[in-house]
Amino acid sequence: MAESLKGKPVADAIKAELTEKVASLKEKGITPKLGIIRVGARPDDLFYEGGAKKTCQIVGMDSEVFEYPEDIDQASFEKAVTEIGAKKDVNGILMFSPLPKSLDERKIRSLIPVEKDVDCLTVGGAAKVFTDDATGFPPCTPTACMEMLHFYDIPIKGKKCVVLGRSLVVGKPMAMLLLREHGTVTICHSRTENLPDVCKDADILVAAVGRAKMVTADFVKPGQIVIDVGINADPDNPGKYCGDVNFADAEPIVEKISPVPAGVGSVTTSVLCKHTIMACEMQNS
Numbered sequence: 001m002a003e004s005l006k007g008k009p010v011a012d013a014i015k016a017e018l019t020e021k022v023a024s025l026k027e028k029g030i031t032p033k034l035g036i037i038r039v040g041a042r043p044d045d046l047f048y049e050g051g052a053k054k055t056c057q058i059v060g061m062d063s064e065v066f067e068y069p070e071d072i073d074q075a076s077f078e079k080a081v082t083e084i085g086a087k088k089d090v091n092g093i094l095m096f097s098p099l100p101k102s103l104d105e106r107k108i109r110s111l112i113p114v115e116k117d118v119d120c121l122t123v124g125g126a127a128k129v130f131t132d133d134a135t136g137f138p139p140c141t142p143t144a145c146m147e148m149l150h151f152y153d154i155p156i157k158g159k160k161c162v163v164l165g166r167s168l169v170v171g172k173p174m175a176m177l178l179l180r181e182h183g184t185v186t187i188c189h190s191r192t193e194n195l196p197d198v199c200k201d202a203d204i205l206v207a208a209v210g211r212a213k214m215v216t217a218d219f220v221k222p223g224q225i226v227i228d229v230g231i232n233a234d235p236d237n238p239g240k241y242c243g244d245v246n247f248a249d250a251e252p253i254v255e256k257i258s259p260v261p262a263g264v265g266s267v268t269t270s271v272l273c274k275h276t277i278m279a280c281e282m283q284n285s
């Protein structure tokens with residue numbers, strides 16, 4: 001039976017560290033603040049928003065939600081995002097993605113100031129991540145994966161790291177973060193030839209394809225560390241969700257595996273707050 005890499009102890013450790021940081025900032029009269037921009041009311045967004053607000057409250061920082069109707073026009077929304085970006089008291093901005101199709105998301109993302117881009121929504125933010133610039137914030141999900149690996153003392157240096165998935169929000173930055181720590185990184189995806197064999201060769205497998213239970217027994221081997229980033233509707237349990245890994249298949253085979261739920265997903269809001277506090281510190285130095 002594999003060791004379960006639970007997210008809660010990781011999130012708790014981050015929150016404890018952040019609580020101290022916020023307290024010392026407050027002594028200097030500074031309270032970090034996260035601004036959340038939401039268009040419409042998708043259940044996914046609302047769920048994450050609830051978690052983010054709660055984590056802010058736990059660590060003692062402020063948060064404010066800026067909510068807009070789904071049919072907002074491009075010009076009005078551009079004006080709103082620009083104004084939020086200019087707010088002195090807002091140190092970090094999370095804008096829920098994707099935006100409604102009627103909006104030009106690329107244009108709107110570019111209006112977020114890079115120094116407040118705590119979830120890597122801007123081209124400038126991504127450039128910093130890809131150039132190993134420590135003032136940039138990688139997206140919260142791949143950062144949460146790195147926090148998990150660090151917390152559980154899983155060595156990365158020299159290891160074969162396979163990232164399954166190539167999205168801008170997880171796969172690509174995940175590869176950069178592993179590379180930064182001297183992993184030997186392979187990015188593979190749904191079109192990769194012999195995909196199960198490529199995954200099976202990994203020491204550390206990060207599953208981020210967004211397909212429920214796609215990683216089956218033939219993708220894994222004994223000794224492996226599996227980090228499951230997926231949050232998918234569970235086809236076998238209506239109303240529940242599941243990862244990209246078929247847990248029942250993989251768990252008896254591998255060494256350590258993160259569960260879904262209660263794995264990586266539960267660390268993301270702590271990372272979001274961590275990034276916002278780092279942004280606040282940089283903005284006040």
Ligand SMILES: Nc1nc(=O)c2c([nH]1)NC[C@@H]1CN(c3ccc(C(=O)N[C@@H](CCC(=O)O)C(=O)O)cc3)C=[N+]21
Pocket residue numbers: 007044045047048051094095096097098119121140141231260261262263264265266267268
């Ligand atoms: N710019 C942007 N960044 C995002 O990060 C983003 C977004 N837009 N749009 C919406 C989705 C949704 N999302 C979730 C993240 C974590 C959980 C999560 O916390 N999952 C927990 C469950 C919590 C629990 O049950 O305790 C888990 O997997 O264990 C859920 C949803 C981020 N999103």
